[in-house]
Each structure stands twice: as C-alpha cells, then as structure tokens.
Amino acid sequence: MLRRILDPVRRWAASRRAPIVLLIGFGVSFAGLSLLASSLVYTSTEPFCATSCHEMATTSDVEYRSSVHDLNRTGVRAICPDCHVPHAPIPLYVAKMGALNDLWSHHVTHRVDTPAKFEAERSRMAQNVWRYMKGNDSRECRHCHDEAKMDPDKQSDMAKARHAKARRERMTCVDCHFAIAHHEPHGGPGPQELQVDQALIPKGAIF
Known part of the structure; x- marks a missing residue:
C-alpha cells in the first residue's frame, strides 16, 4: 500500500x-x-492607526496630540501602537486577528463614525481597553516603562508611596495611570472598579 x-x-x-x-x-x-x-x-504605524480612518482622526488622534505621550519636555513619544499593539510575536498575531473584529464592528457598521456616536461609546470602549490591560498586567505600558530602571530618588514622595501601595495591593499600571492620552469617560466604573475574569479578557481589543 x-x-x-x-x-x-x-x-x-x-x-x-x-x-x-x-x-x-x-x-x-x-x-x-x-x-x-x-x-x-x-498596520502598526502611527499614520495607519491615527489617520487612516476618520473615526480616529477626528477623535482619538486629536486628544492624543495634546497629551504628554505626544508632546513633552524630553521629546520621547509613545505612538498609538506602543500602547495598543503587543510587541511579542504571539500576542501581536492574536491582536491583529482581534482588530479585524474591531474593523467590522466599528468602522464598517459606522458605529462610531461621528463625534456624538464616539462619545456615546467612549465608556464601553475604554472599559474594554482597561480590562485588556489589567488582564495582561499592563504589558504594553511595561514595554517602555521598566519598573526595575525607575530611580526612586527622582520620584516625589507621593509617587514613591503610591508605587509602594500598588505593589502591596498587586495593582497594575492602568489602575492609576489612565486617561493619559485620551479623555476620561463620564460615568461608569474606572479601572480599579473593574473585575477581570481572565477567560473574558477581549483578545486583541483596541476599542
């Protein structure tokens, strides 16, 4: 045979x-x-993320342009993919597949194609991102911000106390550092109030 x-x-x-x-x-x-x-x-470049569709160009990108991640005293910038796209290979591929769902559910269906629609969905979208970041221990934040390289002597007493509290209570970056590059939603729970079930973390969710 x-x-x-x-x-x-x-x-x-x-x-x-x-x-x-x-x-x-x-x-x-x-x-x-x-x-x-x-x-x-x-698809991991700033022009693609920020200006290739009008939903981002007229809302998120405008907010980002006035944030410390774009304009600061050192000139070191964190662009859209730095925060929203994983840098490790496997999580990157998973996120790209998840982004196809975002493309359909938000762009093709015109769910957030006007500022008013975007504002109505802001809280839900922000909470999805916060859950995602809490579920991976703020992985994308830590790609740039290395806690082991933080110099406590250059931090204020308040910052040192809060970082110590975060370590004791097993908090992650986004629990305190949110609404930095985009406006904070009105109403709804913040990151610290969100309970994250690992099985329900949105894979690759950008919105």
Whole structure:
C-alpha cells in the first residue's frame, strides 16, 4: 500500500516538471510571507492607526496630540501602537486577528463614525481597553516603562508611596495611570472598579 502511494510521487519528483513546480511554490510562499510581514509592519504605524480612518482622526488622534505621550519636555513619544499593539510575536498575531473584529464592528457598521456616536461609546470602549490591560498586567505600558530602571530618588514622595501601595495591593499600571492620552469617560466604573475574569479578557481589543 505504501509503495503504491509513494511510486507516483517518486515518478513525479523525477520528472522535469517537479523543479519548476517547486520553484513556483517557493516564489508564491515567499511573496505571501512578505506581504503578511509588510501588512503587520504597516498596520502598526502611527499614520495607519491615527489617520487612516476618520473615526480616529477626528477623535482619538486629536486628544492624543495634546497629551504628554505626544508632546513633552524630553521629546520621547509613545505612538498609538506602543500602547495598543503587543510587541511579542504571539500576542501581536492574536491582536491583529482581534482588530479585524474591531474593523467590522466599528468602522464598517459606522458605529462610531461621528463625534456624538464616539462619545456615546467612549465608556464601553475604554472599559474594554482597561480590562485588556489589567488582564495582561499592563504589558504594553511595561514595554517602555521598566519598573526595575525607575530611580526612586527622582520620584516625589507621593509617587514613591503610591508605587509602594500598588505593589502591596498587586495593582497594575492602568489602575492609576489612565486617561493619559485620551479623555476620561463620564460615568461608569474606572479601572480599579473593574473585575477581570481572565477567560473574558477581549483578545486583541483596541476599542
């Protein structure tokens, strides 16, 4: 049985067409992987996140432009992907798949296509992001802010006391540091009031 299966394969491999088919397959695979890699890079750029759709360009990007993450005394900026896109490979791929759902549920369906609609959904969207960040221990924050490299001598007494309290109570960055780059929603629970069930954390949720 095995010989009957392998004999046609051997005959095909010995034919002149085999190298051509393999070469074409290699070329198609290389082109596909290159396109995928380029897509991952392009969709993680500031122009794509901030201005490629009017929902972001007229709301979130406007708010971000006046925040400390965009304009500050050191000139070090954190752009959209720094906060909203994972930097490790597997979480990145999961987040990109989740973003397809965001594209459908918010852009295609025109759910937040006006400032009024966006404001009506702000609290829900912010809470989704807060749950996501609480569930991964503010992973994207920690990509830039390394707690081990924080110099306590350069922190105020209040900051040192609050960081110590956060460590004791197993809090994460977003429990205190939120509404930094975007306006805080009116009403609804804040990050500290949100209970996070690991099984219900929105995978790759941007909105």
